[in-house]
Amino acid sequence: MTVDAHKETLEFKAEVSQVLDLVIRSLYSNKEIFLRELISNASDAAEKLRFESLTDEALLEDDPELRVRVSVDKDAGTITVSDNGIGLSRQEVVETIGSIASSGTRRYLEAMSEGATTDNALIGQFGVGFYSAYIVADKVTLTSRRAGLTAEHGVRWESDGRGSFTLETVEKSGRGTDVTLHLKEDEKEFLDAWRVRSVISKFSDHIAMPIEMVKEDYGSEDDEKKDKDAEPELEQVNRGTALWMRNKSELSDDDYKEFYKHISHDFDEPLAWAHNRVEGNNEYTTLLFLPKRAPWDMWDREQKHGVKLYVRRVFIMDEADKLMPHWLRFVKGIVDSDDLPLNVSREILQHNRKIDTIRGANTKRILSLLETMAKDEPEKYQTFWNEFGRVLKEGPAEDFANRERIGGLLRFASTHNDNDDQTVSLDDYIERMKEGQKDIYYITADSPAAARHSPHLEVFRKKGVEVLLLSDRVDEWLVNNLHEYKEKHLQSVTKGKLDLGELADKEEKEKAEKAEKEHKDLLKRLKDSLGDRVEAVRVSTRLVDSPACIVVGEHDMSANLARVLKAVGQDAPSMKPTLEVNLEHPMVRRLESESDQGRFDDLGLIMLDQAILSEGGQLDDPSAFVGRLNKLMLNMFMSGA
Template sequence: MSVDAHKETLGFQTEVKQLLNLMIHSLYSNKEIFLRELVSNAADAADKLRFEALSDDALYEDDAELKIRVEFDKDKNTVTISDNGIGMTREEVIENIGTIARSGTRKFFEKLTGDQSKDSQLIGQFGVGFYSAFIVADKVTLRTRRAGLTAEHGVQWESAGEGEFTIETIEKPQRGTEIVLHLREGEEEFANGWRLRNIITKYSDHINLPIVMAKEPLPNEDGEIDEADKGDETINKATALWSLSKNDITDDQYKEFYKQIAHDYQDPMLWSHNKVEGNIEYTSLLYIPSKAPFDLWDRDRMHGIKLYVKRVFIMEDSEQLMPRYLRFIRGVVDTNDLPLNVSREILQSSKTIDTIRAASVKKVLSELSKLAKNEPEQYAEFWKEFGQVLKEGPGEDFANKETLAKLFRFATTESGSSDQTVSLEDYVSRMKDKQEKIYYITAESYAAAKNSPHLEVFRKKGIEVLLLTDRVDEWLVNSLTEFDDKHLQSVAKGDLDLGELEDEEEKKAHEETDKNFEDLVERVKKSLEDKVKDVRITHRLTDSPACLVADNYDMSMNLERMLKAAGQDVAGTKPIMELNPEHPMVVKLKDESDESRFTDWTSILFDQALLAEGGQLEDPATYVKRINEILLKIA
């Protein structure tokens, strides 16, 4: 089959077209970053080849000197970036460039408003990468061949970035990738050796392999150029930044290195550079981004920490070096205490990796603790971006549960807004005399939590309650069951016991009331036996006639709803119905002798309590009919 027969024209994924348009307009004021992004991709390709060649050195194809080349052509108005790294197959080109098949993409684009100034702030969350080429180019030609394949398996991809691209099979003798940018009119400044050198020095100086360009020697007095002055020169230092002393690295260099490895164009929030010596020797350079990446909630997308052994890239897989709840951390770890041919299987059982991971986690949590203490406003920004992910921590990192708990922030009945600003230490410091527990409620929204009938007695007594409305909170409270020797107690589970916050007189009055309403409780229980697990008189309500609670060891009603909404088959448990003996409706129900009206009233009370919980009625039509009948009688 001929080469031409393999040529086809394909359409960009809709999201790619949106991203290109957004990126070109958002980043135009900082358009020189296209070179940083393409050079960074080339360095990644070289790192991947190094790693794969550890088990198959034939991939080097008699060319083990890895490097990146940058060229320009003033006459053609082009800039070319090429590498002799791993390269790509035809399928990989389509997957990596034609589509954005990453979890969270749709959510990212749903955030877009159409307002260029607002949307431009979101582009850093997505990452820039290859598409930055279209900031300065009106056509991009990519030629590539994967290491290990023969020359006839080369691939050429070409696009003007306007909705479609062509892809065809070509002959490519050298492995690796070459990207030719056909510069837009007005972008001639980049077809200039001095300009390109300046950008490389500014953004990519510490890429740890050579970035070379052809020398541009000046002619002598006779207008001739000495042959000895021709050839290539290395533009960057080609020294791993993390291997240098902290005293020799400027803040700007730290920031640019972060942008290179994270493909982010915003500065990091903070970083920690450590060289550890002793039984295990390693260097770590860890960053906390200023903004959450768009795919933060994809727990299976583990990237961010690059592992090096003796300056040789091994893999990018933070699962071995950082727990999932810290998956937003970016950086590098370099050690001499692992073999170069280390595999994922070896990493999983490596004591060296376990030690590095434990120390790295403690370092990150220590930096966050310092930030929370010394820069509360900046920590509040961090919490808005990453708080929900951090809450996954107690469930998977028992050793650091106490440290994590101090980092958590919540909205409460006393904080006055949905902003999560109250720490557990703040809460404990404000606890009432004789208060033994930390009280909380989980709900699907701040309004639902704040207005829940379960809070009525707590509001009356001035007891602060945590309002937990993040989806992850249901899992958090299953793992974080106490803080500072205080048990965390749901106000919507179990029988209410305020302990010594109730005096003996109140308890005596409650016991007497319970006796007076025993007959009503039995009648309601019989009437609703298919819907409730139990019925009892409550003293947690002051305004509402009834509420529903879960038994102590049952799943909360909020969690049950969440799981069902996610399509999971949940064996739901019946709730316990509690009646307020002081409410006029309950008092009237106590004296109701007509069984039909009694059944209607109990059903209405149950349905109203269910709605107040955020639940859905099984039979809304019957509920409406009963309400209408009552309204007509009143009218």
């Protein structure tokens, strides 16, 4: 690496300055958290060094005892958080401190500009905890050296947070990072060592490594005799025991909440958690959390997700995705194994039976946590569902063994409710099924409005039969993998010839069969007119108020899924729909009586295009549709109709 010894001043990007302003304004009412964030970063750096030293012991140099140290200097008006962890190179400082993660920053600003209500909940998700220092400081100095580099490769970063920062290469004898806050005049309370200790006790007592401060004297008579040049005596001010190894009985809710904030860097409290110790052939401890809000990168395919892995209290890796299925990627927490090797790698995790066992147990533990919440705290579960429901819908496709349990946790909009925000479970639906109803009916569409107002629902509304309204893109994947629930078949109302079974009375069936025969000439004429645009034309048993609708075959891809695939650039098979017509509708009666073949063709095409549009589809030739419609309207005006 090339050593650049000169000092330079660099400008923050505009978005970084915006984030700094937001952090300071949003968090000022809870300004103590700056210390939690800096200590959390310091302990993370020490944990990373511990892991890297497993394969390169030289990184520990002559300082193997990892720790975090907090010191105050009343004369200088500063508070410093130091660690002897992994440290940063000059380039790493530029990339991680001088610019913040640009993609995350942009998304953060977009979320804020869209009127997000809880600023604090967003800040931690975008990795800007370091900048909470500016809540209490008008200048921050960071001095660091990466483990493995020599003393002359130290780097100093300094900024007042107002648009620029300086960067220079300096001598630093010890590895790790020192963050010094030059406190604002009205924030001098943090120069009081007891004030600092109380904050550490409140927020960071659970951190599993020593947090040290200078030992306080209490007015001893020998004070004047003490050697002022002697090294100050240090003492550990946190408990320093891994929280997950302590008995649940001695932990409070606040203990769990603060630990969650430490491992997740989330400024919000968790929604729920599960803490378990497993003994036997595979011994391990888990502490798993459900966040209140979805992380901003939950849908980023390249972003890794997962829980932290420890082996016998030694941190091994972040985002150990093999310990939690992908459809539970929002879960935060730790797994501490007594049996895995300390040199475990991601590759080893892929082919380890103990890991498979842990992942299976983690999955069941989260499902149990959600089931209990759904049963005992439905409002709280609705909060969870609003944030993570779309991810949970991936479960039936990815986890066959737990498909039924996942199905019980799913929630849907329904014709039972007028508001799409009110959701029902499959169990709710089954309890309300009509006598003689065998299937769970659903419709998929590209928006809630399109689903709720689809003509396919007309006969179901007439008979008071509930239909689930599915409008998330993932819903198509869901229903293609969740074919039944509690022995009830999930049936699309837009596929195949509708058979209501015992829900349709004998007279209705006979009427439909009779109509098919009596109007066969109309059906044939309309099919001949539409040609290859449709697979067939038949009498509808779905429609009450609309003239026509389109359906696909029972085993064909739905029209909505075809649109979804095309929208993401994938090929979808070309399918010819079947046109169903409502013989009671005036437009269909008018069509049947039309003797002019040209007008018949125009009316037939208009009816088909309207049916496509009513399902959220796109027309191959919109201008032709408008032309035919205009001609029809003009003829009506001229005839005085």
